[in-house]
Amino acid sequence: xxxxxxxxxxxxxxxxxxxxxxxxxxxxxxxxxxxxxxxxxxxxxxxxxxxxxxxxxxxxxxxxxxxxxxxxxxxxxxxxxxxxxxxxxxxxxxxxxxxxxxxxxxxxxxxxxxxxxxxxxxxxxxxxxxxxxxxxxxxxxxxxxxxxxxxxxxxxxxxxxxxxxxxxxxxxxxxxxxxxxxxxxxxxxxxxxxxxxxxxxxxxxxxxxxxxxxxxxxxxxxx
Amino acid sequence: xxxxxxxxxxxxxxxxxxxxxxxxxxxxxxxxxxxxxxxxxxxxxxxxxxxxxxxxxxxxxxxxxxxxxxxxxxxxxxxxxxxxxxxxxxxxxxxxxxxxxxxxxxxxxxxxxxxxxxxxxxxxxxxxxxxxxxxxxxxxxxxxxxxxxxxxxxxxxxxxxxxxxxxxxxxxxxxxxxxxxxxxxxxxxxxxxxxxxxxxxxxxxxxxxxxxxxxxxxxxxxx
DNA sequence: CGGTTGCTCAAACGTATGTTTTAAACAGAC
DNA sequence: GTCTGTTTAAAACATACGTTTGAGCAACCG
Numbered sequence: 001x002x003x004x005x006x007x008x009x010x011x012x013x014x015x016x017x018x019x020x021x022x023x024x025x026x027x028x029x030x031x032x033x034x035x036x037x038x039x040x041x042x043x044x045x046x047x048x049x050x051x052x053x054x055x056x057x058x059x060x061x062x063x064x065x066x067x068x069x070x071x072x073x074x075x076x077x078x079x080x081x082x083x084x085x086x087x088x089x090x091x092x093x094x095x096x097x098x099x100x101x102x103x104x105x106x107x108x109x110x111x112x113x114x115x116x117x118x119x120x121x122x123x124x125x126x127x128x129x130x131x132x133x134x135x136x137x138x139x140x141x142x143x144x145x146x147x148x149x150x151x152x153x154x155x156x157x158x159x160x161x162x163x164x165x166x167x168x169x170x171x172x173x174x175x176x177x178x179x180x181x182x183x184x185x186x187x188x189x190x191x192x193x194x195x196x197x198x199x200x201x202x203x204x205x206x207x208x209x210x211x212x213x214x215x216x217x218x219x220x221x222x223x
Numbered sequence: 224x225x226x227x228x229x230x231x232x233x234x235x236x237x238x239x240x241x242x243x244x245x246x247x248x249x250x251x252x253x254x255x256x257x258x259x260x261x262x263x264x265x266x267x268x269x270x271x272x273x274x275x276x277x278x279x280x281x282x283x284x285x286x287x288x289x290x291x292x293x294x295x296x297x298x299x300x301x302x303x304x305x306x307x308x309x310x311x312x313x314x315x316x317x318x319x320x321x322x323x324x325x326x327x328x329x330x331x332x333x334x335x336x337x338x339x340x341x342x343x344x345x346x347x348x349x350x351x352x353x354x355x356x357x358x359x360x361x362x363x364x365x366x367x368x369x370x371x372x373x374x375x376x377x378x379x380x381x382x383x384x385x386x387x388x389x390x391x392x393x394x395x396x397x398x399x400x401x402x403x404x405x406x407x408x409x410x411x412x413x414x415x416x417x418x419x420x421x422x423x424x425x426x427x428x429x430x431x432x433x434x435x436x437x438x439x440x441x442x443x444x445x446x
Numbered sequence: 447c448g449g450t451t452g453c454t455c456a457a458a459c460g461t462a463t464g465t466t467t468t469a470a471a472c473a474g475a476c
Numbered sequence: 477g478t479c480t481g482t483t484t485a486a487a488a489c490a491t492a493c494g495t496t497t498g499a500g501c502a503a504c505c506g
Contacts, residue, residue, distance in 0.1 A: 006453080022344060024247045027493065038455050043495060045453095120343045120396055121245065155411050159421045162401055163390040167429075170342075170389025171382075188378050198382045205432030206390075206425040229483070250463065261484050266465060268482095 007045050009035040012103065015056050019113040023053055023121055054129045057118065060100075060111055061130075065137040068096040072140055083147035087204050093141065094196045108192050112172030119169060149207060156211055164203045171199065230268050232258040235326065238279050242333040246276055246344055277352045280341065283323070283334055284353075288360040291319040295363055306370035310427050316364065317419045331415045339396020342388070372430060379434055387426045394422065 013035035017026045028049055032039045046052040071092045075084050084092075098108060118126055142161070149157055172195070183189055236258035240249040251272055255262045269275040294315045298307045307315075321331060341349055365384070372380055394401065395418075402413050 022247075024245070025344075028495090029493080038453095039494095040456090040496080041454070049494065116343075116393070119393070120339075154409055155405070155413075156421065158405055158409070159394075159413075159418065160425055162394050163422060163425045166393025167386040167390040170393050171385050186377055186381070190378075190382075195382065198379065199386060201432045201434075202383055202386050202429040206429035209424045209428030211424075251465090252463080261486095262464095263466080263485090264483070272464065 006035075006037050006041055009037055010042060010045065010052070011056055011059055014052055015059075015110060015114070018053070018056060018117065019110040022117060023123060023126075028052075050123075050125045053123065053126060057114065057126070057130065058133070060114075061134055064096065064100055064111075065134055067100060068093065068137050069140070071096045072144065075144075084144060086145070086148040086207060087200065089141070089144045089148050090200050090203060094200060098193055098196055109172060112169055116169035116172075119165070145207075152207075152211070160207050160209075163206060167203060167206075168199060171195065229258075229260050229264055232260055233265060233268065233275070234279055234282055237275055238282075238333055238337070241276070241279060241340070242336040245340060246346060251275075273346075273348045276346070276349060280337065280349070280353065281356070283337070284357060287319065287323055287334075288357055290323060291316065291360050292363070294319045295360075295367065298367075307367060309368070309371040309430060310423065312364070312367045312371050313423045313427060317423055321416050321419060335395035335415060339392045339394075342392040343396055368430075375430075375434070383430050383432075386429060390426060390429075391422060394418065 010031060014026070014031045017030055017034060020026075028042050029039060031052075032042060042049070042052055046055055075088060075092045078084075079088070097111065100108070100111070102108060118130060145161060146157065152160070172192075233254060237249070237254045240253055240257060243249075251265050252262060254275075255265060265272070265275055269278055298311060298315050301307075302311070320334065323331070323334065341353060368384060369380065375383070402418075405411055405413060
């Protein structure tokens with residue numbers, strides 16, 4: 001190995017193992033043995049395990065946010081005055097994720113799973129890192145969502161966005177396993193693109209559901 | 224302390240710590256020192272850490288499934304011939320969760336968080352345990368969902384149920400953090416009951432969204 | 447050529463973990 | 477009173493972890 005493809009091999013192995021098992025459950029020794037590099041290489045190149053986790057995220061998140069930013073530019077250019085619709089915004093996001101150059105066939109699945117983990121596993125350092133580095137494109141997405149759902153209150157919108165993120169991250173993070181189950185059970189093959197195509201209408205309908213009047217949790221609620 | 228409230232003190236402490244930090248991130252020493260019992264007591268009473276995790280789940284899941292089963296009985300009794308609607312089914316589930324007798328004020332939050340963790344943190348032993356012990360009530364819920372959405376194809380329903388589970392598990396597994404963010408940002412306090420009340424209409428609308436005609440993923444899709 | 451630099455390697459370090467063991471106390475039941 | 481099941485205490489166990497060290501190696505530069 002001429003020069004350090006060691007760094008990339010570590011990142012590849014770490015990415016895959018983190019996605020499979022989570023952060024705490026993945027040891028540096030697993031990573032380095034999968035990457036076929038020396039154990040000390042991680043601390044030499046990245047400084048610490050936490051820094052490696054952040055590097056894994058930076059490697060796919062930075063190009064993604066660039067793609068996403070131009071997708072939003074295109075979208076806003078097409079919709080001169082009126083704000084983009086909810087469906088258009090969601091499709092722009094989905095397209096950017098699906099069309100990302102992938103390192104391997106599992107690319108999009110790993111991508112989503114890691115995003116889910118970042119939310120779920122409460123790694124303080126990761127949350128701070130992501131907030132510091134990527135708050136801008138995320139904020140732009142939120143702004144578009146806000147303009148596309150003017151009838152929602154801020155609180156309603158906040159929660160529905162969480163529901164949306166949850167459905168997406170969860171489904172995509174285990175989409176390989178889910179696809180397999182479906183194939184065995186119903187004999188149907190499904191691509192990630194098709195899952196996305198089913199997901200967008202679901203999310204769109206959920207986001208635009210009729211607003212409930214709180215508090216609804218009385219005995220009559222269940223009658 | 225006359226006889227073994229040691230077991231309950233261990234379960235209480237473990238439940239709370241697991242919900243706060245996850246399974247791998249919680250050590251037996253944290254649990255025993257919080258419970259103010261001896262370290263060896265865990266292995267004496269439960270045999271292993273994994274067995275303790277399963278015991279924590281069994282303690283709240285068993286009464287919950289009993290409650291849920293009677294809730295489904297009531298529901299089907301009220302709807303003599305016609306199958307219960309989607310909203311009714313979802314509310315029956317939500318009601319059973321919210322109305323569960325709680326050990327303390329954090330009860331329902333911990334309950335949800337643990338369920339989310341069970342899905343998210345891929346603890347092999349836990350998944351097997353839950354499948355072996357609680358597959359029946361889950362199957363009944365699926366049957367009700369199927370009867371409530373007769374217009375959906377099996378494939379569409381399959382994916383939309385995944386989306387639904389994802390939104391729920393994901394939101395609930397980090398609901399404390401999400402609640403905090405919302406409180407800091409908008410100065411609004413939200414109870415778990417209110418989250419559930421917002422979630423049900425979202426899921427219901429998503430499940431009943433118009434069915435898309437595949438394949439929609441052409442360049443024109445994004446135009 | 448000598449010296450510096452970037453990198454790899456095996457080995458060790460210190461710490462934390464789950465688990466086990468020993469002993470001694472304590473309770474209630476027969 | 478004795479026995480049985482609990483509980484505590486303290487210590488040790490073996491293992492795994494993230495991190496550090498120092499020697500070695502190759503390439504590059506003056």
